[in-house]
Amino acid sequence: MQTHTDHIALFSHVSIDYPLKKYTLRAVTDVTFALKRGAVTALVGESGSGKTTIASSLIRCISEPGRVAEGDITFYGSGGEETRLDLLSDKEMRAFRWRKVSMVFQAAQSALNPVLTVREQFSETLEAHGEKLAKEEREARFSDLLDYVKLDAERVLSSYPHELSGGMKQRVMIAFALLLDPELIILDEPTTALDVITQNYIFTLLKKINREKGISMLLMTHDISVVAKFADYVGVMYGGRLMEYGDVRTVFHRREHPYTAGLIGATPSIVGDISQMKPIEGSPPDLLDLPKGCVFAPRCPKCRPVCLTEEPPMREFEDGSMGKCYFYREGDHADTAG
């Protein structure tokens, strides 16, 4: 059992439901993992894997009508305080959000208000969180932040969102997320719509923020290459389950979970051998009609009869990593949970 000071947040057996008209859709099922303080943790998965849902639950931004049905989400502040996020009232959550945990959204253009200048939006957020600063102090803070993300503060502050390019908007969003000095930033596919050069630039910047300011990050992405380049820890999500979790190098080198291995094996790279690449057969799971045993079983090359009847438990390994599969190689990764 690790001490909680190593962690900034802990998801414990979290399940998230979307009650719809005729049925309830379980988008996240029994997910347990901890976010390491000061590290970049990535959640990788395809559309519908539940990665956005679980990350949004930290600041209660799950899209309607989703709600946490089971489990606890705990936040450990740097001052040693513990906050049960799932028990906060809406008012307490509003005070918590952005001050402790902020978020950079996927679509920067729609996250910024089109009729307000960047300065107005920054000021508004400060006021909403009861920060009363003198005008000069406020201006100084804004320009510091924008300088930090390498934007021309003077020009950008008085600009409207449509006057900025995609990469600039995303950097404004990052500055915006830093506004109240949070301890954790959630990054929801921050570079999906951007080109590789801008993407590289954004991640270099984020890494700098992570290292210099010690802000922990939770990155959601579908791109395993981005994970390899940027993250320290990775959680692989599939069909609402956390399939594997661990240190990036451990997970990439072990390549034993069939889904993780499949994902890496199906991602073309500009180095190395491409003749060995294989797609994952089959199609992504339908959350309303999940298979009985392991959710990945229908597409799994290692699938055996037991996989079809009973869902494998989450196994913990000595190196702190976890995996949800019956067939990890024995010996190599001693099984502590049994």
Next chain:
Amino acid sequence: MQTRQDDIRAETPLMRLENINMVFRKPGALFADRDIHVLKDISLEIGEREIVALVGESGCGKTTLGKIVTGLYRPTSGDVYFEGERVSGVFDKKLSSYNQVQFIQQDSYAALNPVRTIYQSLYAPIKTHHRKWKRAQIDERIEELMGLIGLLPSSQFLGKYPHQLSGGQRQRILMARAISLDPKLIVADEPVSMIDVSLRLSLLNLMKELNEKLGMSFVYISHDLSTTRYIAHSGRVAVMYLGQIVEVGKIGDVISSPRHPYTRALLQAVPIPDPDFKGNDELPLKSMQLGSLENRGEGCAFFDRCLYSREACKQKFGSVLTETAEVLCCNLGQVPSEPVFEKIDRTEENV
């Protein structure tokens, strides 16, 4: 795999673009219309059975060039030759009688009429071009196409509307529609960028198969060098920057020894799915700012961002033939020529 009766023209490439320029006029304030020079002096050849990839950032003109190849746009100046004959756009008789260039768009949902079934979307083009075919004949052809793209049994898909299919399935339907008229060339514009990672590879494999089995040439447009390398591993790549082709060559050569400073930056920015390749995060670029397409002078478009630019680059630029590629840079002597990825696979030592 029929051999086409044009061995005489074996020397002529399937499609040849010569000095293509494309200028859009952007209405400004009163009389101040501005010219946007989207493509500048593009020349490119696409051979039979060849895969040519167009790679670049958004705004580099790769989609516009793709639309010129399909004939949707007519270039402002310059000529397009198809099998040695000059053609001029979609409504050109030479092209229309054969339908030899087809187009696969990026957004598979937008590319299919939302109120028509898959069957209807596949039926109409075949019927248009084979007026005498009976329904049974067309049905047979559709069945064959569905087999080719791997959506069987076809009855499970044909009666559905586009929104009832997944992105991967829709993208396959687009391929079926594109090959239904037996084209010689298919332009595919970012065909996998909106598809889930686990399904991308099978779509790329399908395109490779169509290229190999049916002998169709492909123009693959993408901003993603990794998928480009996968699909066009034996073909050529043209790297575009601000409406110009800055480097063109065999894809293996371009990736292993990129010559143009922009190509080098682009390659270095590509994330590698291996945590051991941490690479150098600082890109060899002076600025992040993309240059402007307006009021282009005679100088090199990459001037402002290039680490190796000299005063002379502002005045003129020209292309250089190296052993492996044609590069649009006149200061190549100064540009390093070692591979971008010096860090060789360290995976083995680490395990």
Next chain:
Amino acid sequence: MMNKTHSTSRFSAVGAFFQGLGSSAARGCRKFFSNGKTIAGFAILAFFVLVAVFGPLIFPYDPDTDMASAYLMPSWEHPFGTDWLGRDVFRQVIAGTGSVLEIAFYSAVFTVVLGTVLGIVSGYLGGWVDKVIMAVTNIFLSIPSFPIYLLLAAIVTINTPVSLSVIISIWSWAGLCRAVRVQIMSLKERDFIQICSVMHMSKAHIIFKELLPNVFSYIAINFVMAMRNAIMASVGIMLVGLAAYDPTNWGAIINAARTKGLMNVKNIYILLYPLLCIVVFQISTLLLANGLDETLNPRLKVM
């Protein structure tokens, strides 16, 4: 719904029938009865149609005057009472239903056909065709309609539902035309229309098989709205007595009740019945339009 598959891969004559416009109509019909508002609106409308068709057979209207029984209060024999000439108001209202519905239907047909055809042609072809059509449309949109109705009604003899409908629809197609044009212009730029040019499909195919089905739901909603507007306009025209070709028309009844009511206050309650019918009819069209909008309009669709 999701797993619905076609039992045959070979589409027969029935399948062919559903191609193009038919397919969206078929889809619309399937969705049609999934919305409460649509059902309610449709039911009321159907009731009016039944009344129009069978009402006069069961309760034939006797236009003969019978001064002895003028101004009778409602009773079992005369549920709505009688008017100043002793005619049964209940039977009058029933007899008028048919012409009211006819006017509504014809006007809507004229409006929708004119508006849609011109809108599609203008939007798809563009260029000078578009300029001419838009100029004409703007003229029709900028001149206030009601005084023109009055003027036309004064010049032309209006003696059939069709002629009244023509006059009403001449002034109502322009708005629809503009709206359809805008939709077509944006659809034209969409990928699936562009690909049609790459595949060298004919203009006729693009217009009728690709574009039209996409605006079909919009047209259906506008058809209902046009019916609603036509009733308003026709009642207005009748009310001011400009086209009193038919004394049983609801507007004409109101008009009579109003003018005669000035002489005999007892008579004024006759206003209520046709007024009530108009209100109910309006409600039904609104319900139907709203319901159709909810089921067909993709922007309101929540999945």
